[in-house]
Each structure stands twice: as C-alpha cells, then as structure tokens.
Amino acid sequence: MFLFAAGTSSALAQKRLHNDDTLFFALAEQVTVTATRLPTALRHAPGATDVFSSREIERLPANTVSDVVALAPGATVRDYGGAGALQLASLRGLGAEYTLVLLNGMRLNGAQNALVDLGQLNLRQVDRIEIARGGLAALYGSNALGGVINIVTTRRAAPPALQLGYGAFGWKQGAASAGTQGRAGRVFADVRYEEADNDFSFTPAWNGNALVRRNADVIRRNLSAGGTLLFSEATLSLYTDFSSSRVGTPGAALSATQGRARQNDDAALFSALLDWRLDESRILRVGGSGRIGRQEYRDPSIRISGEELHSIYDARQLSVTASLEQSFPGDHRATVGVEAGIDELESAEIRMVPLRRQAAVFGAGDIRLALAGLPLRIYPSLRYDGIYDSVDEREINAVMPSLGIHAALLPGRLALRARWSRSFSAPTFNQLYWREGGNPALRPEYSTAWETGLVFTGGGMLASAEVTAFRHDIDDKIVWAPGQGMYWTPRNVQHVISDGVEAAASLRLLRDVLALRLSGQWMSARKMNTSFPGDATQGKQLVYVPEWSGAAVLSAAPLQSLTLTATARVLGSRFTTESNDAVLPAHAVIDLAASGTAKLFGVRHELKLEVRNLFDSAYEVIAFYPMPGRHLRLIFTTSVP
Secondary structure, three states: OOOOOOOOOOHHHHHHHHOOOOOOOOOOOOEEOOOOOOOEEHHHOOOOEEEEEHHHHHHOOOOEHHHHHOOOOOEEEEEOOOOOOOEEEEEOOOOHHHEEEEEOOEEOOOOOOOOOOHHHOEOOOEEEEEEEEOOOHHHHOOOOOOEEEEEEEOOOOOOOEEEEEEEOOOEEEEEEEEEEEEOOEEEEEEEEEEEEOOOOEEOOOOOOOOEEOOOOOEEEEEEEEEEEEEOOOEEEEEEEEEEEEEEEEOOOOOOOOOOOEEEEEEEEEEEEEEEEEEEOOEEEEEEEEEEEEEEEEEEEEEEEOOEEEEEEEEEEEEEEEEEEEEEEOOOEEEEEEEEEEEEEEEOOOEOOOOEEEEEEEEEEEEEEEEEOOEEEEEEEEEEEEEEEEOOOOEEEEEEEEEEEEEEEEEOOOEEEEEEEEEEEEOOOHHHHHEOOOOOOOOOOEEEEEEEEEEEEEOOOOEEEEEEEEEEEEEEEEEEEEEOOOOOEEEEEEEEEEEEEEEEEEEEEEOOOOEEEEEEEEEEEEEEOOOOOOOOOOOOOEOOOOOOEEEEEEEEEEEEOOEEEEEEEEEEOOEEOOOOOOOEEOOEEEEEEEEEEEEEEOOEEEEEEEEEEOOOOOOOEEEOOEEOOOOEEEEEEEEEOO
C-alpha cells in the first residue's frame, strides 16, 4: 500500500506520539507536521487540522484510509459502492482533484488525473493520519486547494503477527508481518491478501424490485518491506512496496444487467529518507521516491471499430526533496528546501508520451512573539513551483504565499487562529492530452482562501472545542463541457466560491472510561458565473456537495481488555445535477466495533467484531451506486510482543 516509510516529525514529536496511551483521543500533546511543515503542537496549528492516532484507528470499525477520513470535520468521501469501489476524499467541497494526499510528506497524486483512491490504502503500518484543511499550495504545491491528507507510517518495531478476517458478501482477509529491532535499527516485512464478492442486495430507485450487485468483486494483494538504520546523529529509512488489485467496476446501476467492466492496478514503489541532525539547532532531511504503475481497464459492453474498449495506462514517477530545519534563539524556527520530480504517462488514450518536469523552492517559519503580553505565533510560508510539459513545451510558473497566526487570548484555554493563502492546481495529463477531447490550451486553476477560528482547551469533561469559518475563491476552475462531435472537452470556465463553518469537540468522561468526538459542518460551494446566456447553473450548489454533514465517535473501555466503539456519519442531501433539479436524500450510517484482548503463554490475541451499517440503511453516496446494507466482519489477530 505505502510508498514511503519514515515520518518527518522531530524526535520530540515521535516520543510524544509513541508514549501516548490514552483511551481514544490522544489527549496528551498531539503533534502535526502537515499544517506548517514544521513539527507543531496540534493546539498551536494556524489552520483547522485533525489527527487520528494509531490507537484511535485500531478501535474504529475501519479497514481503509477512507473509513478514517470520512469521520473528520470538513471531509466527505465520495464512495462508489463500498469495499473495492472507488473512494475519493473531498475537503471543503472542492473535489478529490483538490485534495493532496501525502505519505510521510510525499505526494501520491499523479499527473494523470490527480486522483487518489483512498479505498486502496489499508491501515497496516500506519502511525497516524493528519488532515489539514485549507489552501496549502504554499507548503506543498499543486492540488492542495482544499487541503492535505498526510498518512504517516510507524517507526516502531512491529511484532510478528498473523491476522485473519471473515465477513459478509464474501469478504476475507489474511495478513502476516514480522520484524525485529535492535541497536542498529529496525527491519520489517508485511504481506496482505483481501477479497470480496460484494454481491449485496439493493432496491434501485428506478425499480421497486430487489436486485443483487454484480461484477463488484475485488482481489487485492500487497507485499511491503523496509527498515530503519540508526546512526549516532542520523536515521536512514528504506521502504519498498508491491501491490496488485483486480476489481470489477459495474458502474451506475441503471439496469438489471449492470456493468461488466474490469480494472487491474499493479504498482511497485520505493523510497529512501535520511534525517541527519547536524547540530543542536539544525536538521537536514533528504529523500527520494519512485513509482512504476500500470492500470488496465476493459469494458466488453463498449466496442470501438468492432473491438471492446481496452485502455492501458503506464505511469512512472520519480521525486527527490531536501530541506533544512533551523532553530533560532527565542524558539523561532524555519525550514527551507527544494523539490524536483518527473511524471510520465504512456497510453494509447493520450497524445504522444507526456513528460512533466517539476522543480520547487519553498520556505516556512514559526515566529514566536508577544502581543500585549499574550503569546503570538506567526507562520509565514512561500513557495515557487516551475512546471514544464514536454508535449507542447508548456510552462507554469507559480509563486504561492501564505500567512497564518495563532494568538493565545486566554493562555492554556482560548486561542484565535487564522490563515490566508494562495493556491494553484496544474491541469492533468487527461485534461490536456486525452486523444479524443483534451484541451492543451488549459490554464492552471488559482484559489484565494482564508479561514479563522476559535479553539477552546478545557479541563474536566471538555477536552477541546473549536469552530472555524472559511472561504475558498477559485478562478479558472476546469470543468468538462460538450465539445464538437460526441466528446466532451475540459475548459477554464468556472468561478467557484466555497464557504462555510466547521465545528468540532472532544470530551472525556469517567476518568477516560468514555470518550466522545463530535464534528459538524455547514458548507455552500457554488458556481458564481454564467457560462452562456440564460445559464441555469449560476449560483447553484456544486454536485454531490452536501450543505450540512457531521460525524460522531464514541469509545468506551469498561475493562482493560475490552473496548467498544460506535461511529455515526450523517450526510445531508446532495444535488446530482448542475442545475440542482435532482437530489439524493440525506442519510445516516452507524457502525460498531468491539475488541477484546487476552494474553496466553506470552502471545497476545485480539478478536474484533465489526457491524457495518447497523440499521441497514438503504442509501447512495453517488447516484445509482448503491451501498451495502447491514453486514458483519470478524477479525482475529495474534502477535508476539
């Protein structure tokens, strides 16, 4: 699953995270590296950021990264049918192509379409998931208009373990891992297999008769290995990963026959990362990564010149990065760095063989001041990106600034945070060079964003509460529109404003025997311009963006060996057409997980029962893509401490 192994946080941050032994919400000091590119206490971040620790994730009824992201404020997952189906994250209603997905700070979004299927990313070897919302191109470059999801893998030794899972709709899972750790470092290997028929029943809106979902099966295999070498003043982490996926893609359930398309995804990945402490005030980080992948799509129901549709995409990516983190007297900090990368795509569906070269220079700071005797932290950042595409010798030069603040109004209790930023997103290879409708004249999309919020840190029952107001103003947004002939073509024709309010709170009860996390959001994401005289889509909500949504997570530990967790996700009604004349109704889904542990003869055993969609809700996240009803999963894990 994963591209890169080592995290980018400081030794202090790692120590804090690894010593965290709270019930569910990591109530000890949490650290984020995503919000500022410098290890920063979560409560001091200048923008809305959520962190899910490994202990939280283990207790959730969750199997993939998408299951976790769906519980974060400001986030929705566009799910095309449950396990094995495409699952795309949207932050603040801006779409998956504007959500940058990182693994230990390195991007997974490719130039082909800028999309990352979070349903393919399992949770093994994950130390934490950080979700930073807001325009973050000044830190990470293209595609971060809505925010960043950073998956951070663990540096801790993984004990030898065996895991078996069995559940409804033919779901089976087997995984094994082994590793060792000594004075010289750590090595590990992890193998995983998953399959499911996904032949669940559903009743379509266009037909009152119950049907069974067909051609939605999935088989996934994954092998990963890596290690961390420890030196006196440096750490070198290596990682490699091989993954293979075979899935049916039935498409929208518009008929009783449903679709027959198949998709295969194969990828090989590697990475290396060096953390070198030059002295007490400077840390040098140098990393490199690469990926080779093939995606193959067949649809026997579509024939072109008598041949069934058969598309193959061969993608190759390579990137390197180097940064220097410097500490100054007064606890001021700064980081400067450079990045370079290439992205190449080969396919009969794409004109020629596009090759994208990218180079960037960035800097970010953490400046600590006092205003009227109260602590004030200022977070400036600036980044230059130069992008060159070989096909038409097109160049993009983007300078993106950002400024954030965190002001302690009542030290230790109430704080004000705010951030202003500029962001951009480069057109993808599919948009530019698709053989049947690509538009090489496309311009980058640009966004101006601001947010401001209050964060309260309490004592007693209330652990924390926050509320954030935001606005994203996007110019030259690219949309696909009817072109000449039968094909659609992308154009820079939209002006979109997304604004709203996010709220979140966490509570602890009965000395942490109970913990509760709540979040909710209201959001308006609308097209502001007219594309032609009499355009009925002006001022209308973007498709599949709910005006309101929310989530809740309740965890209880009545015994040291028993943990119970319930999650609830509520998604408001969504429009399925740009003119807002068709709508999907609101829905709520509740999932449960119960985990019990026991230790026999020095071996730790855990049995976890998950109940998904407890009340058997019939719902669709995307129109005509039915979601599975109530189903159970049983997961058994045995490990040697």
